[in-house]
Amino acid sequence: MPNLKATTALVTIACLVLSLALLLFPWLMDLVPSDGTWRDARLRAWAPAMPIFGLLALGWSTLGRLVRKRGALGVGMSPEGIYHWSRFACCFYAWEWISEIRPTAQGAPRVGLAVAEPSIRPDNGEENWVARIDRTRRNSTRLGVTGLAVNPGAAYIALVF
Incomplete structure (x- = not known):
């Protein structure tokens, strides 16, 4: 997306x-x-x-x-988890780390991910050094859906599914 x-x-x-x-x-x-x-x-x-x-x-x-390593920004889903390509970093969250997906409308429509990451994360080729910063990872759990090139409802339904 x-x-x-x-x-x-x-x-x-x-x-x-x-x-x-x-x-x-x-x-x-x-x-x-x-x-x-x-x-x-x-x-x-x-x-x-x-x-x-x-x-x-x-x-x-x-x-x-x-x-960042990738030119395009957005959200990607794979069988392993979710990728969030933002302005400076790509953060990967495995499906088993995500405990809840919440839609919010505070400021702008967003999808918030409740993520419990392990203390030692496996390396991911898409992530760069900026993605290792805790603040960047916390901010990347809030996916802004207004800028996506799809219906915001489709992004939420795909993530919940």
Whole structure:
């Protein structure tokens, strides 16, 4: 169940535009006349640090393609388990590790997997070094279904089946 290419492209473009705005933020603040309010003072205090956030957003939008092994994003199912290809990593969850599949609509429609992984996971050729980070694995248990190129109900039914 691949992600929509338009969704991937729009997220990348949005991150690039945001990073450009943050990189240019100090210059833009110099062009705006000061009005003496506390909001203006706060913006001017944060202006020198904004390029750092711009570099982080630029890295988020461009480095994912270099770090991950597979170009396409989405969810894959095999007889062994579920693969979740996200922007930076691919996480594999064996069927026996998954105890529950919950649909949620918090923020956006998602399918949450209740996963109990063994302390020593077997190596998987699709996973990279980013997939070994616990936070990445926790985030990958929430499968966003709005970006998939299939009906969200089909993704849920396939996982439950």
